[in-house]
Amino acid sequence: MKITKLEKKKRLYLMELDNQQTSYITEDTIVRFMLSKDKVVSKEELTEIQAFAQFSYGKNLALYHLSFKARTEKEVREYLKKYELDEKITSQVIANLKEDNWINDRQYAYSVINANQLSGDKGPYVLIQKLSQKGIAKSTIEDVLMDFDFSEVAQRVAEKLLKKYTGKLPARALQDKIIQNLTNKGFSYSDAKKAFDDLDSQVDQETTQELIFKELDKQYTKYARKYEGYELKQRLTQVLARKGYDFSDIASALREYL
Known part of the structure; x- marks a missing residue:
């Protein structure tokens, strides 16, 4: 079979053969197989070209999606589903991106938890829930959480709540309000209670x-x-x-x- 046309169509190239067969391929495919007009390809080579073109197309889509911000494996898979790629091709793309560290669920979890340590207000239980929803294994999240101490986050949130409610609630109600807010944000009761007890100022x-x-x-x-x-x-x-x-x-x- 001979290639009779290679024509650029937006992101892809239209490849036509002399038997009227057509395929859409990526620029990476052209470079990899050194394709050009009038080149003769066998049936086996065409199958290989088409398979790589699908893989290359899927990878380019995924890299475009990842260019805006880090994503989890689940998020990339869901994005690729919109383009109706073969599941086998999608898995190959994911495996390749993980190998090159474009996708790293553990690193993603670490980044989210670390950002929360610096300026967030969530406790570990809420973070586990949020990261699990993004498809990260609970065991991975819990392993990463072991590197962090949430006492400073709890204290920061408790101090902010104290400023908000001081002068509006009596001491006991203030304590209940702050502890309830902290537990709702994902801190354990014991951590919430300790954060309240460690507050420098109380309602006098x-x-x-x-x-x-x-x-x-x-x-x-x-x-x-x-x-x-x-x-x-x-x-x-x-x-x-x-x-x-x-x-x-x-x-x-x-x-x-x-």
Whole structure:
């Protein structure tokens, strides 16, 4: 069979043979097999050319996708699926890219976790979930996590939350709020509790008193319409306890207020 045409079509080249057979091939294929017009190729050579052209096309697509940012193996596979490549070809492309370190799930996990250490706010459990969704093996993620200490991240998040809620919540409610936020972000309860305990500043007693009297002003107006005496005191105690105030602070405030 003889090549009768090699014509560029955007990213690919159209190769026509004298038996009317056509194939789309990459520039890498032309270079690898030294193809040119009027070159004679055997049936076996054509099969090899077509297989390499598919591999080269898939690799070029993957490298284009990877040129914007690092991707996991799963992300590259999903991208190549859009182009309906043969699964065998896709696997060959992935294997080649992994060999050349274009795809490295462990390195990807390390980069994400390290970036979180520097400026993020996620704990290990959330990171495991997010990286698992990108197709990285849980064992790989957990192995990488062993290189990191999350105490500084937890402390940074706790300090930020303290600034946000100080003056708005009493001490007990503030502690519950900060610990709950930290656990929601993927930190263990023990790490969250330690981060709170290590905070340099706490809500002082004066701030608590200001908050509790402000709350009493609001709740007294509401409950004094229906209750009085012991029943009023009980109602106010219950509502303040639900707001996160300690019973000792509530009792002290009510002695002064009522």
